[in-house]
Amino acid sequence: MSAAPHAIYIHIPFCTNKCHYCDFNSYVLKGQPVMDYLKAMDQEMARTVEAIPPQTIDTIFVGGGTPTVLEPEQMAYFLNTVKTHFPDWNPAIEFSMEANPGTTDKEKLKAMRDGGVNRISFGVQSFNNHLLHDIGRIHNTDDVYRSLENARAVGFENMSIDLMFGLPKQTLEVLSETLDRALELDLPHYSIYSLKVEENTLFHRLYQRNQLPLPSEDDELMMYQMIMDRLRSAGYHQYEISNFAKPGYESKHNTTYWRNEDYYGIGAGAHGYVNHARHINIKGVNPYIEAACKGLPRLNTFTVDKNEAMEDFMMVGLRMDEGASKTRFALQFEGRQMDEVFHKELTSLLQMELVEELPDGYRLSEKGILFGNNVFGTFVGALSEG
Template identity: 60%
Template structure:
């Protein structure tokens, strides 16, 4: 199967691994994460090894192209724990493509030279720092405990060790955030001359402190029009500085796009390992047990899967469109035919035509993609495909 389609007939070439520990819980975060203090970290790493061993035995990997370690905050591991962890990854996913991408999420303030050295020696070649804002007041208001100085120190440490593929996350639409604050953060971020920037809007998720405040009408979010202005400014500034917007929230120098995330957006298969991790293989999705100790216990007798379900052909088609259209290059009609054996226009022609007439989609050169107007109204576009075949 073509490398840009779902690889349904083979094993995944992408691996996601979840480290669920954090120094603290940010006010907006609904990820499966737990404050580090008192957690059985060593038992968790041992459980991860058992899950890796069982996974590759039952579903041997193809040549791996990407590994992405998320959380939580993977860099809260001590240097010794990090050394053990990367050794596990290198043991069970040793057959790798030549242009292998190994990303580790990191928080400023948790990446000293010793830890970064262990990661570098272990093959990590891409870092993604959760910065969120360069405004110190806003950092405290969203529950981040790193300082702006620690951002600069972490980036400097990474450069000293010759990490040449570094990304940072920034957030828009934070409580009381102004356009001027966004511009200042963008300027500070761009002054670092990094390879990649992920810049996305705050979503108020259930089971977060921000959701509780929102329900009480105590979360002073910017107006929708103000947030749109922040996004438009972001696109303008990144483009002016030579960064290609290749996905709704992601900007990169040429060749520095997140290859792992592109696996998701191309609806490709991937292994999902760790507490609460999601995986997708041969049109079967699974979700692992979320809680730490039950996850650890489950690996003693098999795979720690909480639930799994088969994705129907119709749902796979909807997914293909929704995630594929997040990329500004859109979806290739040839890829759709190769994956599903039918033309995208036969399945979604009326939706595509309607969205094209609204000026939200462009169809040209055998591709369907968001128009400039559609980039801003992406959720309206994606919503048209959800459940459209059921």
Template identity: 55%
Template sequence: MPHSVYIHIPFCTNKCYYCDFNSFVTQNQQLVWDYLYALEQEIILTMKQTPPDAIQTIFVGGGTPTFLSAEQMKYFLNAVRQHIPNQTDDIEFTMEANPGTTDPEKLTIMRKGGVNRLSYGVQAFDDELLRKIGRIHDSAQVFRSLHDARQAGFTNISIDLIFGLPGQSVELFKKTLNQAFDLGLQHFSAYSLKVEENTLFHVLYEKNQLILPAEEEEVAMYELVRQEMKLHGYRQYEISNFAQDGYESGHNKTYWKNEEYYGIGAGAHGYVKRSRHINAGPVQQYMQLVKQNGLPRIEEFTVSDREVMEEFMIMGLRLMEGISKREFFKRYGKLIEDVFGKQITNLEKLGLLEQVGDRVRLTEKGIPLGNEVFMRFLE
């Protein structure tokens, strides 16, 4: 049975220029309430259909979950507490947040409602750069939000940073990192900008109106973040994630270890009993399907043996510890050498993979070339 739950809150105050997530800008508070009622019904039916034996992590993503008002947040967290059974005493309960959307009242409700980890979408500390990428917060709101979070009792806080942004130099990114380290946080995620379809940035890119740093500058930013994180006591445990000891994201490790999880909410994906499902993304369609069918799924399919083994390799190799050959055999009843021996040998010859005892992992040379490595395992 899955030990993790992902819940999607799709609402946002605005749409960032780079964002292709399932998010929806609205001022209609009744629509938000109606969504929460539908979400509660999906939670009830999902747990009834496949009862969990122990829930170890819950992750609420978006959108912007902290878009919810204080009363909506209280209602939502009560539904999670009431309808998701067998939550462990040491559960990791993460909620994504945007600076400026978490006042002291809401943060207190979240903490009392069981949330014990926050992940803020900070992205940068340069106000002009934030404006260029469509963020509506400024750096002052970052500091205020983090102060309020600590006052409310949060001791496990992560922030997201993006590099390779329009007009961003290595020097400017180093300044962002220095400001981030001054915050005394437990966890960082640092991602390179990806220009995704169905975003304003993609439209500008197609018109040659999006001026991005050169590829070598982006590589230099990634190497800089890896070096600086290590110097400041944050261990890189995944390609884009860094943590103080004991503060790694347990929920995200569920994905990287290709373990099963419940996916609830508009546009959410779930993976239960070797079957993946996708929920309707548009809010109105999602709510209509919940009303009609109980579960708002628009696609459901069983993952083949070959696909699940490929996913195990691709996701597991994102972790610095790599993957376990014993775990591979335990799950799939096959030796990893019999399935992927050729790929592993070729990547070892290229200096991109190494075998250390039971584990197969990326080398220092392979870490920045992860996507090239992962592609080799796709049939």
């Protein structure tokens, strides 16, 4: 048997409401069987560790949805089940939980701390209240400050906020003001993502009716350049194309994904990747609960063939400033050499000055960072079509 993953992703699918841009597997909290869901995850964890006994756990990430909609008693129950089934934690474990400003009072935050959570990622998105309303967020900027203050009061230091750009009616000036407010907080980590208009969202329906006033492509590019310039000037390392951190505060869990390493996936709609096989869990809350009572609640499981895995390695690895490592590539793929496998693609990208060679791999150039999707697309089907 291959070594067990050292990382766990756990999905809490409940939200106070559905944001206009969100296509994640999430459901409005009201009327949901929350405790039944948590007990079903308990059963999935038990069956998972029976099938793949865990080793030392280095990172845990609880996402959603909004995990912090759980009541303090529910939170304590949930975190206890995690520790029960995955008891061997690295002393330096990174245990992250996503949170929505306004859903984190001190009692709940204390339950999180007592249960082992030591990193919080707040979904702030903007410091402009009009913009927050227009994208369907239920919090305002006062909630952000209150939530951060509460988190610090119970002992959280490792905190991150998510921001978004390319939003409807968002201007460079509005974004600049948000960056001012965000950087005043002096947090150790910021994630800043561009809006993607996804199917099955309100924004997609508005977009199809030509009723979504998005910034132009040129303005969006200038927004991204502004973000990079401002964060770098403030002393943050852009360790991934959308993520900025002070030294030592890079997300260890997300780095697991970007290095194409294995991880457990628990919960409705969760994805996992273990021993060259990916799985997707059943998405609906009640169908998931029913399935977890009978066995592993899988919607689909499929083996990732070696060519696809090598393509994936390049696409996610190049997202990082550390780049796609030749050494890690050889370790994951039985000694295969990156330069030989992707000679044509890497030569082309080097000639276009979209990537640059490192002593142990390749990373995006400054030009390549602005056109990352073009670079990643180079590897889609590169081996299966070759």
